[in-house]
Amino acid sequence: MIDPKAFVDQLAANDVDFFCGVPDSLLKELCSCVVGSLPADRRLTCANEGNAVGVACGWHLATGHAACVYLQNSGEGNVVNPLLSIADPDVYSIPMVLVIGWRGEPGVHDEPQHVKQGKVTLGLLEAMGVPYVVLDADGDWSKQVDALLATMCADSRPVALVVRKGTFAPYPGVKLPKRFVLSREQALEAVLDELDDNDLVVSTTGKTSREVFEIRERRGQGHANDFLTVGGMGHTSSIALGLALGQDHDVWCLDGDGSFLMHMGAFPVSAAVAPANFHYVVNDNGAHESVGGQPTVALDADVPGILRASGFDQVIEATTADEIRRAMAMLRTSARSALVIYTDPGSRDDLGRPTTTPQQNKQAMMELIGSSREA
Numbered sequence: 001m002i003d004p005k006a007f008v009d010q011l012a013a014n015d016v017d018f019f020c021g022v023p024d025s026l027l028k029e030l031c032s033c034v035v036g037s038l039p040a041d042r043r044l045t046c047a048n049e050g051n052a053v054g055v056a057c058g059w060h061l062a063t064g065h066a067a068c069v070y071l072q073n074s075g076e077g078n079v080v081n082p083l084l085s086i087a088d089p090d091v092y093s094i095p096m097v098l099v100i101g102w103r104g105e106p107g108v109h110d111e112p113q114h115v116k117q118g119k120v121t122l123g124l125l126e127a128m129g130v131p132y133v134v135l136d137a138d139g140d141w142s143k144q145v146d147a148l149l150a151t152m153c154a155d156s157r158p159v160a161l162v163v164r165k166g167t168f169a170p171y172p173g174v175k176l177p178k179r180f181v182l183s184r185e186q187a188l189e190a191v192l193d194e195l196d197d198n199d200l201v202v203s204t205t206g207k208t209s210r211e212v213f214e215i216r217e218r219r220g221q222g223h224a225n226d227f228l229t230v231g232g233m234g235h236t237s238s239i240a241l242g243l244a245l246g247q248d249h250d251v252w253c254l255d256g257d258g259s260f261l262m263h264m265g266a267f268p269v270s271a272a273v274a275p276a277n278f279h280y281v282v283n284d285n286g287a288h289e290s291v292g293g294q295p296t297v298a299l300d301a302d303v304p305g306i307l308r309a310s311g312f313d314q315v316i317e318a319t320t321a322d323e324i325r326r327a328m329a330m331l332r333t334s335a336r337s338a339l340v341i342y343t344d345p346g347s348r349d350d351l352g353r354p355t356t357t358p359q360q361n362k363q364a365m366m367e368l369i370g371s372s373r374e375a
């Protein structure tokens with residue numbers, strides 16, 4: 001296995017001395033090492049992976065050095081535009097090292113949302129002309145990294161390290177202080193208590209959707225009311241908006257702060273057109289909890305203020321189950337209102353995963369709404 005600290009040190013020794021990106025569960029140990037061992041002015045958790053490529057471009061302009069951009073392969077889509085239209089050797093020719101966690105590698109079992117992305121991960125890099133090497137626990141990683149960095153420097157171009165599951169050795173996780181009353185799962189219990197059989201849910205990527213699924217299982221409620229945004233992080237509110245615009249059931253978007261930040265431009269647009277059946281709830285635990293707990297800026301930024309400035313007339317904040325219940329009643333009757341729930345990061349070790357497929361879930365919801373051609 002690769003010692004994350006030795007990896008970070010080797011990059012730094014080659015003038016790759018700034019680390020930015022969006023955390024990934026497969027790169028959890030590396031991300032913990034970046035947060036835990038580098039000074040604050042040498043690292044940045046970005047809102048999305050494309051932003052991280054932008055920061056890497058600016059770092060090179062400022063220092064002549066290169067930055068490391070870390071991401072899950074789900075974020076490859078977010079980096080395509082700034083890579084091809086800014087950093088590419090045909091444009092500004094900016095060196096940087098992408099470190100990409102390879103979820104869904106062919107032959108390695110993974111969740112449905114990772115299967116297609118896993119198949120095309122290398123092909124996308126090839127199509128973009130980004131030289132890459134695949135790292136695993138057994139190879140001579142140090143030589144591989146040196147050879148790739150030599151290409152990066154010689155051609156002044158982005159290059160990529162694609163990292164297999166189980167490559168990095170354990171590194172102590174990020175410890176965040178306990179500040180609030182509820183866990184995310186307790187908050188979700190309180191939210192779901194207030195919903196009725198006609199209410200639809202669009203829940204965000206990561207453990208929120210897994211917890212919604214498990215709460216429904218425990219309650220024997222079935223899953224037809226819930227659209228689990230298993231991939232497409234950051235698009236949860238847009239999916240909920242489209243769903244609310246196209247039919248009359250109440251739609252409850254259950255977002256996370258990392259997802260909220262990822263494509264925040266969606267909010268003024270949603271607020272401008274939000275129909276009365278669109279209800280926005282964000283769980284702000286100040287972290288990308290689902291992938292290792294790396295902090296986001298959401299507890300420093302004024303999330304309620306951002307929502308208000310985006311056009312949500314009434315934004316309620318809650319930290320207890322009672323406050324959540326009261327707020328849910330208010331949201332149901334007031335258009336353009338939103339709820340920000342503050343919770344502590346953390347989740348059960350035995351949290352399961354959805355046992356139904358995405359297509360079964362989609363079909364069940366469309367039958368409930370009556371929009372399925374097969375209904």
Ligand SMILES: Cc1ncc(C[n+]2csc(CCOP(=O)(O)OP(=O)(O)O)c2C)c(N)n1
Nearest residue numbers: 074075206233256257258259287288289290
């Ligand atoms: C485009 C993209 N980048 C990264 C990921 C990996 N990922 C899955 S869940 C998650 C964290 C979500 O954070 P937040 O919305 O705050 O919810 P929390 O996990 O804290 O409940 C990340 C980074 C992803 N699925 N897609």
